Amino acid sequence: MKKFLALLCAAGLSMPVFAADVKTDISNRLDAAKATLDAIMKTPDQAIPNNIMQQATCVAVVPGLKKAAFIVGGEYGQGVVTCRTGHGWSGPAFIKMTGGSFGFQIGGSGTDLVLVAMNQKGMQDLLQSKFKIGGNVAAAAGPVGRSSSASTDWKLNSELLSYSRSKGLFAGVDLSGVAVTQNEDDTTTFYGAPHTFEQILKGNVMPPPAARPFVRTVAKYFMSTQK
Incomplete structure (x- = not known):
């Protein structure tokens, strides 16, 4: 009985720590995620083009994917997404x-990913509980270069543009077969209560103070030309 009570006490103490x-x-x-965007945008000739930043409806950043995850076929990484309201x-x-292939040679200690939704359909994709890039969601490797006019193909064919950054090199990347899933547990933990992705990403939930540096960084770079 004493051992059982001791186990209960230990469990109770460990939960707040966890x-x-x-x-x-x-x-x-x-x-x-904030540091990733800052690093990318400090190099104009290898950054996301202005016209894409101005039209983006949502931005997702998955920082520091580890090479080992690709070897064992496990979880590729965890990221954060915000949408324009x-x-x-x-x-x-x-x-x-998770899953799929990134379509390029993984190297270095980690790889950062950036997804940019380019229209309302792309935003709706991110509101799904789970979707597969290249399956039910059209995506393309995004063009780079801050002043680049970019190809018009992405405007016609893609809901999401995808990028990778590894060893300082930033380029569009093929994410076909990669599944994107909502992380409801972390989202609930961060807000202290359950909220749907739609409530959060449509701006109906006040972000905690810890979110402000990331959100402000996105707002600084992804400015709209609309008034």
Whole structure:
């Protein structure tokens, strides 16, 4: 009986510690996503073109994918997404990316991914609980170069544009076969209560203070030309 009570006490004590660890991991993920965007946009000739940033409806960043994940075929990475609303960019929601092939040689200690939704259909894709790129969602490797006029093909054929950054090299990437899934557990932990992705990404949920640096960074780079 004493052992049983001791186990219950240990479990009760460990739960707050575990929750704190999860919150720290989420905060670190947001910081890494912000740093990824800053690093990409500091190199204009290898950045996301202005016309794409101005038209984007949502932006997702998956920082620091590890090479080992590709070897074992496990979870590729965890990321964060925000969408444009009528009053700025939304609070973040959290996603997972699994399976498929990234269509390029993985190298270095980690690879960052960026997904840019280019229209309302692309935004609706991110509101799904799960979707597969190249399956029920059309995506293309995004063009690079801040002043690039870019090809018109993505305007006609793609809901999402995809990019990778590894060893300082930033380029469009083929993510065909990769599944994107909502991370409901981390999203609930971050907000302290359950909210749907639609509520969050349409700007109906006030983002916690920890989200502000990431959201402000997205707003700084992904400015709209519309008034």
